[in-house]
Amino acid sequence: DAKTTQPNSMESNEEEPVHLPCNHSTISGTDYIHWYRQLPSQGPEYVIHGLTSNVNNRMASLAIAEDRKSSTLILHRATLRDAAVYYCILWTGGGADGLTFGKGTHLIIQP
Amino acid sequence: DSGVTQTPKHLITATGQRVTLRCSPRSGDLSVYWYQQSLDQGLQFLIQYYNGEERAKGNILERFSAQQFPDLHSELNLSSLELGDSALYFCASSVVAGAEAFFGQGTRLTVV
Numbered sequence: 375d376a377k378t379t380q381p382n383s384m385e386s387n388e389e390e391p392v393h394l395p396c397n398h399s400t401i402s403g404t405d406y407i408h409w410y411r412q413l414p415s416q417g418p419e420y421v422i423h424g425l426t427s428n429v430n431n432r433m434a435s436l437a438i439a440e441d442r443k444s445s446t447l448i449l450h451r452a453t454l455r456d457a458a459v460y461y462c463i464l465w466t467g468g469g470a471d472g473l474t475f476g477k478g479t480h481l482i483i484q485p
Numbered sequence: 486d487s488g489v490t491q492t493p494k495h496l497i498t499a500t501g502q503r504v505t506l507r508c509s510p511r512s513g514d515l516s517v518y519w520y521q522q523s524l525d526q527g528l529q530f531l532i533q534y535y536n537g538e539e540r541a542k543g544n545i546l547e548r549f550s551a552q553q554f555p556d557l558h559s560e561l562n563l564s565s566l567e568l569g570d571s572a573l574y575f576c577a578s579s580v581v582a583g584a585e586a587f588f589g590q591g592t593r594l595t596v597v
Contacts, residue, residue: 404583406583408585408586410586410588412528416590416591417487417575417577417588417589417590417591418528418575418577418588419487419588420487420585420586420587420588423584423585461528465582465583466582466583467581467582467583467584468581468582468583469582469583470533470535470540470541470582471530471533471541471543471582472518472520472530472531472532472533472541472543472577472582473518473520473530473577473586474530475520475527475528475529475530476527477527
């Protein structure tokens with residue numbers, strides 16, 4: 375299984391940008407880089423995903439290294455609602471498998 | 486609202502019993518995935534269905550089974566329940582594996 379490595383926890387201040395790193399040195403060419411987050415007592419929520427190029431959506435930006443062995447999820451202006459566990463997951467396009475969740479990064483936002 | 490609907494939200498049952506959890510995927514999504522989340526195991530992939538057929542199995546016990554119907558809704562059947570089966574069960578759907586997946590709010594199962 376393609377695996378990812380994330381810090382256990384990170385802390386940031388409200389209204390500041392947050393950069394969440396993820397290492398995935400064994401990524402294969404058909405693996406998409408996915409990010410999900412889970413707020414307490416809720417189901418996981420899709421944040422963003424990409425293959426090779428950087429991606430932006432209304433929630434966040436995804437910066438992918440040129441060699442694809444690492445990526446960074448960027449929350450441009452954190453709010454208290456962004457406090458959650460963030461999961462970086464590799465998912466093979468068109469494959470027969472589910473998402474493999476690790477322990478993720480627990481993001482703490484200070485007011 | 487993710488568009489994925491799970492029922493019931495809560496379920497309390499006794500050991501040895503059988504329960505059925507139901508999931509309606511987002512409109513247009515052909516793939517359905519079931520996950521179990523317990524305090525000690527985290528989020529674990531159980532099984533995937535694609536357009537009515539089983540596509541992949543994860544850490545699913547033999548006491549558990551699932552199916553996806555022609556209207557694409559899915560059911561997860563849990564039998565001979567044990568205390569350790571108490572967990573949150575999530576359903577997710579996507580167009581195909583690799584595309585964005587959307588999760589329901591889960592069913593909290595408590596086995597007493």
